[in-house]
Amino acid sequence: MTLPTEDTRVLYPSGAVDTQATVLHSEKLPDGRFAVLLDRTTVHPVDAGWPDQGPDQALLYHGAAFWPVEDCIVGATDGSTLFIGDDIPVAKGTPGWAFVVVHVVDAAGLSAGDTVTVEVDEDSRVATSAGHTACHLASLALNGALANRWKKEVRADGLGQPDFDGLAIDESLIGPNASVDTYRLGKSLRKKGFVVDDFAEALVSIEATVNATLAAWTTTDAAVRIECDGDLLTDRRYWVCELPGHSVRIPCGGTHVDSLGQLGAAAVTLALHDQGGTNVLTMNTSASR
Numbered sequence: 001m002t003l004p005t006e007d008t009r010v011l012y013p014s015g016a017v018d019t020q021a022t023v024l025h026s027e028k029l030p031d032g033r034f035a036v037l038l039d040r041t042t043v044h045p046v047d048a049g050w051p052d053q054g055p056d057q058a059l060l061y062h063g064a065a066f067w068p069v070e071d072c073i074v075g076a077t078d079g080s081t082l083f084i085g086d087d088i089p090v091a092k093g094t095p096g097w098a099f100v101v102v103h104v105v106d107a108a109g110l111s112a113g114d115t116v117t118v119e120v121d122e123d124s125r126v127a128t129s130a131g132h133t134a135c136h137l138a139s140l141a142l143n144g145a146l147a148n149r150w151k152k153e154v155r156a157d158g159l160g161q162p163d164f165d166g167l168a169i170d171e172s173l174i175g176p177n178a179s180v181d182t183y184r185l186g187k188s189l190r191k192k193g194f195v196v197d198d199f200a201e202a203l204v205s206i207e208a209t210v211n212a213t214l215a216a217w218t219t220t221d222a223a224v225r226i227e228c229d230g231d232l233l234t235d236r237r238y239w240v241c242e243l244p245g246h247s248v249r250i251p252c253g254g255t256h257v258d259s260l261g262q263l264g265a266a267a268v269t270l271a272l273h274d275q276g277g278t279n280v281l282t283m284n285t286s287a288s289r
Helices: 122-145 164-167 187-191 199-218
Strands: 018-030 033-038 058-062 063-069 071-077 082-084 097-107 113-121 170-177 180-185 222-227 236-243 244-249 264-276 279-287
Touching: 033 082, 033 187, 058 199, 063 187, 082 097, 122 164, 122 170, 122 180, 122 187, 122 199, 164 170, 164 180, 180 199, 199 264
Parallel strands: none
Antiparallel strands: 018 033, 018 113, 033 097, 058 063, 058 113, 071 082, 071 097, 170 180, 180 279, 222 236, 236 244, 264 279
């Protein structure tokens, strides 16, 4: 069994949805499906460390045959064994390891050396990209709405505001034209200096402030792009948005639209609930494109 010794080259950060690629490896998984590794791909995979954005919908074509990509996950190999998702035993970038995009298909038929055409469903990609861009934008707006609730100096976000999103985030899930982010307002956040007093009473006002900021930003049709240190799966990538008076840069491995105008009207709803004695804030973000 020959496994790749280099990371997969990824083309989705540029917005690409199709490419030709070479099959490097194919193996049967315990559930009977097959893991297919390519030298390059346009399919966005689920990241094991921060699985916020799901896999693209895609097809692999070889001659007259084609295979739907049923799942797409980040994997890693030491040259002898393929580890997938949560089973990866090392951190990204570990010397001697290749980090790869694993395309999961339901049947055999592809072998090392085969040339395939990779095609991502463009409509699905755009919807997910809109959800991811709206998520970043909403997090910045939320940080601004909560900036006066800090009594200690903490790290700043891309706009120089206290980074509530980065310090309190528990989970982020990106969907078509939408996202759901949850934040824990627990003891560790309070120790950092965040004031939770009267938070529930202020929730309606906070939500209105976030939505007013989003409305102002989306009407600018500000440009959005992904900047990359390289085209390998483990190379650092950044979401960049040219907001009025400030270029914002956030580390991100996902896909995005090209401008805020593509979101239509972006808006959030905020909800607060108790989870095991800790207040949890949920932010649902939607784009009306």
